[in-house]
Amino acid sequence: MPYLLPDDLEQQLATLAQQKNCQIADLIREWINTNTATAAAPQDFRALVENIPDLIARYDRQGRYVYVNPALEHYSNQRMADVIGTTLGGAAFTPQTIAFMNEKLQQVLDTGQNLKIEFQATLSDEPQHFETWLIPEMDHAGIVQTVLTVTRDITEHKNMARRLQQNKMRYQAIVESQIDLVCRYTPNTVLTYVNDAYCRFFGKAREELVGFSFLTHSPQDQHESIRRRIAVLLQDPSPEVANYRSVLDDGREFWIQWVDHGIVDEHGQVIEVQAVGRDITQLKQLEEQRIHAAALEAELAKERELMALKDQFLSMVSHEFRAPLSVIKASDDILYHYANRMTPDRIQEHAQRISGQVAQMTQLLEDMLTLDRLRSGGTDLKLEPVQVDTLCRSIVEHFSLSDKQQHHITLNLPPSIPHLNADPRYLNRIIGNLLSNAIKYSRPGSIITLSVSYDDHNLMIDIADNGIGIPPQDHHHIFDTFFRAGNAQEFDGTGLGLAIVKQHVEAHGGSISFSSEVGQGTVFQVRLPNIQPARAG
Template identity: 25%
Template sequence: MLEHCSTCDSAVGFVNLAAIGAGDGSIIARGTHHEVSLVTHSTPLNWVRNPLEIGHIYRGQIDDSYVLTDTLLNEDWEHLWVIPLADGSHDFGGLSVATSANEGEFQHDLGDEPTHLLDHFAVQGTMGILHTLLEQLNWQQVATFDKGTQAELMSSNNRFRLALENSSNVILFLNEDGIIQQYNAPFSRLMQCDINDYIGQPFWEIVHDQDMDVLREAMQDAHDSGSQSQVMVQLNTEEQQNVDITIAAIVELKAHVGFVCTMQDVTERVKIENQLRTQLAHEQEVNHLRSQFVSMASHQFRTPLAIIQAAAESFVDYHDKMNHDHRVQRLERIKQQIERMTVLLDNVLVLSDLESHQTLFNPMPIDVNKWLTRFLRKYQIDHGRVDILYQATTDDDATIWADEEVLRRILRQLIANAFKFSEDDGQVRVILQTTQSEVIVQVADNGVGIPQEDIDRVFESFYRSSNALPLPGNGLGLAILKEDVRLLGGDVALESTLGEGTTVTCRFTKSSAL
């Protein structure tokens, strides 16, 4: 097909090999790219069968009997140039240039090397055709590929969705910035939320504040190492929930695109571990106290035993030289040390039972105000003329749940200590107060007081303050007192000023507040 140029006596068209390849005859002369002049070929259709070089034909060479005359040159044109469009392995046809001018005029218009110019033109045309065919081929392949790929992707997505929805484990997907993009139903149940409540939220906001940095570091480790990172955190929920989180980076085409996270609820495991730690700590404490008891008790028993041994040896060696009074004196010393050891042994056993929670406990409701009135009256009778001032500032309710024997042991120890560290004519004050939920008992003296550096340790077993060493005692009284108060569910505190006196305060919960 030829298109006429309005500014020149020529036309440009395309020779379709499918249209002319079946003809025969001497219609086209063929030349070569490397020759300036064109050589006429006697069988121009050979070019059609092997169109590798530029061909030239003029009307005088055309046999009117061939249909190619109308195809290539009609009555308006005198000359036809055919430039092959081929890439060496595929023949696409020819680019035709027809002109009504004679051959000399046409070559003059094209320049000194018309074949080179036309060849360059054909190369560009061939590239365009190849590009178009390649694009068409690519689109056909893409369409075919897309159908298979879409089916495969649809199947893969269905399998993934079923695995995600039916997994009993918590699974989340995050983008590269740690923002939640997707999670499954177990996560919703764990967090007690709807299926979309946390979409678009930072992953670290699901945990308690103290664990946020730990979770961020685990995500960074997974990103940097390319391997899994595991961390245990506490969730930011109303009830305490602990989870193990495993984080893995998602890498596609060597680029980090996000994270996949799995979570396992380990709340019960953590509770059991904490209980075991508490029990282990308690057992270790009991063992330590038992060892301490043995060590301290051995030291405390050594003195009376030494005194007993010395008195007995003296009695055996010199009894025949002793008068009656000397013999009685030696025996009295032995008796005193035995009584001292008995008291010490009793206290050690009581304290051991208290600290190992093996003490029999029989609580009952006790009105502390009435009970103290009776107790102090009897104490004064049993211990002679002692100055005890009782002050009660209470409401009508001063009742606590307590074991009466334990409460009696507490008051005896408090009053005995107060008189021990007071002057002979010192006064001991017993003060009872109540609040809305507590009953408070205080025992105060105006004795020697306790040095400040000893106050924090006075409740330790066998510990004695530096200014108490000259006085009798074994350092177990306040340790037993502390455990007795704890057994009744109370607290004990001590305040003291050296040279002015000491006040011990015991707080118990009212039975009405339990």
């Protein structure tokens, strides 16, 4: 009996099966049992695996390659076809590195636990740093059969951290080695005292400086600003800080930071000004380096975030794909061994179970791609006038049918409602995700309410339930990618839904907020701008 699949999926699989000269059943079995999922995976996922710069490989229990992505050719002169069936090796790896990797592979095979390691390898003239995630892949009996590894080059990450530390040390050395310049001058800029550091800095004897205006070492374009500063000190002798350029006799120009304060006589009149100066020329130069370092730090922070997201993604994919793959394999085995004894209805039931799990995995990948596109600013937002009441009725009708009326979903609409300039796809997903969560986390028979209201500037959409609620300690993270509340772990989910909702809302220039009490329920409110004049309901 052939597999009974939706037309579009059956057509895709039939085309691939024809290319491989096999039946659809054999193709699915090959996908699961021989670890060639990338050949039959959705195009976006296959493209991701084949083009990602990270080296992805799978090893069997003997430490032999059973799969490797094209990144291998970037890191070595070996071709993918040449390494399949061989063990870890190559000129880039020392015997010590190979022994270390084999030890860690065996550790994962023995413990069944994920493992992250770092190591060095010389792929060019300079040693490079790598980070590798080792993820066990188990059969239905819980025995590790293969180990998936994801290796990324973290050399630049390490170099940025080292450069930041070097800049920090240079900055500290410069600051700690400064010797202050001290002088006194009259309100008409004539020097009355200079210390040794002042003399050494300007390369002059004390008698060449005292009795002369310090303006002789200041560019002409600063003189007016300096005189205004002195006038302020004559009124208020409190310390004043300013940066000025000074020019030496050889033409070299330096930046000096001066802290001036007035010296008063017995009548409280400022008779002299004492100034303490510090050469900040190198600090000025380092300011540019600091700005560059800040950019590096921002890059580093972004890299950390991306690494964390990748780590979360790998962990989540390993967890979330295991269950549907187990269901697919179980149904596949049943069909393979017993299809000739089963009724058409039972065969269709197992085929639908397979297609349902494939759809679940496809939706997960689509959610990841959607979130990645939104986070990188790649939104395809297309605004148009949307009849919100019509859209809400359609969504409520859909969920009422799919929920088989287990919950009482009510819709509250005002008598008249404005059109909303929005992307109907995004708006449908915003309302649909929130309504889906309300159903998922509420007991059967409870009431879920979708309400729409508006003011002069915004349209508000509220979705209220009487479900499990969100613990207070989780409120701050509820929109974070992959985050799931502590009391939601027993429910299916990936922690992507609310993150996508928030991105969609903010793409419209709107906002989302919520209030919740554990055991009582949750109310989410979406506020969206760009409403048009109200029309009759």
